Amino acid sequence: MARVKVVTDSTADIPKELLEELDITVVPLNVNFGEDETYTDRETLSPSGFYEKLQKSETMPTTSQPSPYDFETVYRDLEEEDTVIFSIHLSSQLSGTYQAATLGAEEVDTEVEVVDSKRASYAFGIIVTDIARLAKNGADRDECRNRLEHLLQHTxxxxxxxxxxxxxxxxxxxxxxxxxxxxxxxxxxxxxxxxxxxxxxxxxxxxxxxxxxxxxxxxxxxxxxxxxxxxxxxxxxxxxxxxxxxxxxxxxxxxxxxxxxxxxxxxxxxxxxxxxxxxxxxxxx
The missing domain is CATH 3.30.1180.10 (Hypothetical Protein Tm841; Chain: A;domain 3)
Incomplete structure (x- = not known):
């Protein structure tokens, strides 16, 4: 039975304690204030730090997605025999993150199911944590996939x-x-x-x-x-x-x-x- 591992991106806004408890791997996006200031979401810039900076800045921040190589690296780090990765991400209508994850998955031998949640922030974070909890409790690929399809329809x-x-x-x-x-x-x-x-x-x-x-x-x-x-x-x-x-x-x-x-x-x-x-x-x- 293939073991399920769960990957997401930082826009899922999952609290740190849940990430650690459920062994969820996060690929971060970046936030840019002009051309000279780039921060890694939730790693070098916390939510509170961001809003404080936003209120003082004269520059409207922009965001940038991870590269396909960022995802490829994460998938390779998680590679194990009899493992399938569920990689669940921010809506493709709002970001190119899903496309980058798809390209990264094409470069690894491990089976990766890349999912466009069609949601943002904890609206898909709640789905990610649900699937991660299932996986932690020993659910197999089919159980996780069936639950995921149900959640995508009923969240x-x-x-x-x-x-x-x-x-x-x-x-x-x-x-x-x-x-x-x-x-x-x-x-x-x-x-x-x-x-x-x-x-x-x-x-x-x-x-x-x-x-x-x-x-x-x-x-x-x-x-x-x-x-x-x-x-x-x-x-x-x-x-x-x-x-x-x-x-x-x-x-x-x-x-x-x-x-x-x-x-x-x-x-x-x-x-x-x-x-x-x-x-x-x-x-x-």
Whole structure:
């Protein structure tokens, strides 16, 4: 039976303690402030350090993906007999990371299943941790693949940004571009399409009403079934916890993780963003 190992990239925004517990290998992206300052996501630039720097900088940060060789190196380091690697990554609509991983996988003998999550941040981090936990508990390739396919079909994500400025300037606004110039006091609830592109789910007047609307929609989708809850935010811990408390009250939360949105995703959504992702729970998760 082939042993399963799990690889992801730093935009999954998985807390360090979970990475260590579940033996998840991370390939980092980079964040650039101009031509002379380049930082490695979560290695040389923490989430808190990034937002502090962002607020002081006159330069809009840019991001860059790992090279195919970066992935090839990681896959070679994980090579063992009877091993299959599940390499799960940021939406290909938002980054070339998935394509780089695919090219890297072509250069190694080990079997690598490269997966376009069509999601971002902990919205796919929650999937990565689920599969890694399965693998740690001895699940084989088919069990992991079946669970992965189920999660990709049944994981929900909603998020709110303080401003669309960052999404617009970084070219990641997708179908939400229709909202520009027409918001006034409206607070857009955003999500990711089946193709992995940002789109406006609904417009609500005011942040509190938008948060309540998200919770109501999640309750409508998941009802009483046990769920895994992921809350993630960009220096908006209080708002994130307020929404989490409401979700705990109204949904059947089997497990919960709170994550910080790191520098790469933070460069595209900006400070003040709060997000929630939910996926069906499984036994022993």
């Amino acid at each position: 929900t994500v909603f998020f709110m940004v303080d401003t669309l400025e960052y999404l617009e300037k970084n070219g990641r606004i997708g179908k939400a571009s229709a909202l520009l110039g027409s918001l006034l006091k409206m607070k857009p609830i955003l999500s990711l399409s089946e193709e992995g592109e940002v789109y406006p789910y609904e417009k609500v007047r005011g942040r509190k009403k938008a948060m309540a609307r998200i919770v109501a929609e999640l309750e409508n989708i998941y009802g009483d079934q046990p769920i895994q809850l992921g809350m993630f935010h960009a220096i908006a811990a209080d708002s994130s916890e307020t929404m989490a408390a409401d979700i705990r009250e109204k949904l059947n939360v089997a497990s919960e993780v709170t994550a910080e949105i790191g520098a790469v995703i933070g460069a595209h959504v900006g400070p003040g963003t709060i997000a929630v992702t939910i996926t069906p729970a499984q036994e022993n998760v």
